[in-house]
Amino acid sequence: MLRKFSRVVSINQTQNTINKQLVSKLQLAYFAVDPQMNVCACSSNLTDYGFPQLECGEPIDDQIDFMIGLDAETELDLPVMSSPSGIPISINMMPSDDQLTVLISNASVATEQRQMLQQAANENELLVEKQKKLMFDLETASIELEKKNTELEEASRLQTSFLSGVSHEFRTPLTSIIGYTNLVQKGIEQMSRQIASRIAKQDSFSYLNAVQRSSKHLLSLVENLLDHGKLDSDEIFIHPKPTDLAELFDDVELLLAPLSQTKDIELNVAFASSEGNYVILDDSRLRQCLINLVGNAIKFTDVGGVELLAHLDNEELRIQVKDTGMGISADNLEKIRLPFYQVADTGKVGTGLGLTITERIIDLMGGELAIESEVGSGTTVRFSMPAPQAPQEEHFSNLAAESNDSLKVLLAEDDSDIADLVTMMLMERGVNVTRVANGALAVEALHNDKFDLVLMDIHMPIMTGYEAIAELNKANIKTPVVVMSASGIEADQKKAVDLGCAAYLVKPVSVDEIIAVAKTVMIDD
């Protein structure tokens, strides 16, 4: 082909013109070199591409000698490259026997097209990637949606089961209350007709007991529901106070024995102590936990019995509730701790809140609940909690008798309603009370007189309780200070501890609590 082309260029003028036009239109440039690397032909437009203008017969210029060493026998298309002027060029090399011709053409359009193609390919690839990602997101969202849907279905199922449980739980004692009050009414009618007998009175008494039991059960249900509402907002507070554990376990037995009797199962409650019965803990919260746990055990036991064992040793109360009931499968052992969860197919109803609340309360009281169970072999629930010893009951109940002047208390309280009541109650118990209405007066009183104890409110005008305690610390006055505040906020309690207060009582407080704490503080002191 090259041979033909060179012949045409040198011989035929018409074709020469056409070729010139081709060269011009297509912006073709060319040069040819002989085996000695001397230029034997060249176009005049090499300079358009930034190459030097070649002269025939002269050696090839350094700038375009890149073809040296190429196989002169092989026709070759080099890839698009950039010319010295920056224009993309396509180079065709056409070797013949006596020379090598090099055709240079403008590859701008091809390059542009190639770039466009490349860009389109890139964009396409990007779109495919985006599509893949969208598909993945869609799949994830679909899985998430399905999960949420299942959760919602479960929540809805729990809610329905909770409502039906609550309604059943409320209906049973209410029916009992209505029934028994009806019987009492009839008894009263009979008595009014003066035909009442001793037996009728006894019946009425037992009916009223039943009403009271049912009412207490209802109350505990309502308390559980209210407590559940408080779980999330951390509103459940623990108020430790001197407690007679023997009395507490007797109460629990008395309260739950009728329930076990109706199911004809045994209820055994045993309390043993190596250090007396009086401890400091929140008796009503512990009672609530025991009623929930033993009540549950009775509910799920149809044959055999339930055992509540408690042991106080080394200021730790250990409790075990064991039943011979249907047991809980491993699957359900964790789930039963969730609010509203109730094991299906047990035929038992309830609110599904008792265990959740109990676990939280035990946690707040410093204990941890553990459950062991096996289907068909019953369930054992264990927990322990700190139970520091309290002063013996007779010590504080006889305080008034033993020491009219022995306990001298300074009461710093700006609210006269509270100050009046606390002063009178303490005075009736034989305590000598001095009242002041702000922190500054309390500091002054403690500088001038000696007291066994200070009962200090926090929010007071002129000088707050905390400021007063700080002043007392500065003055090295060591009288024990018990803070009495309506604030149950932990930060306030921590501040009191940081300031070295002996105790922190959250209002409302009973006079027994004040005296018991006073006694403990003074013993410690």
Added chain:
Amino acid sequence: MTDSPQIQEIKARYKASFPEKANMLSGFMRVVSTGGELTILREELHKLAGSSGMYSYDDISSLCRKAMQSIDNDQLENLHNELSQLINLVEQS
């Protein structure tokens, strides 16, 4: 255990102060409605929470605490409802 006559008298005096307390709370109702300063209301609620609890008006005490929490959490709508319930409760007690 029955209260002594002195304690009974103190309790009666406290109960007799309820209309005055309800009045005071009603005054604050206007403050709440107009988005006014709530520091003093919080102090009064704190006092009432403490004293009513000491006098065994547990429901009043607990509602006061709730209202205080609503102030702390800037939940004015809740506060409005709680204050209104509190006024009714104090009036009825």
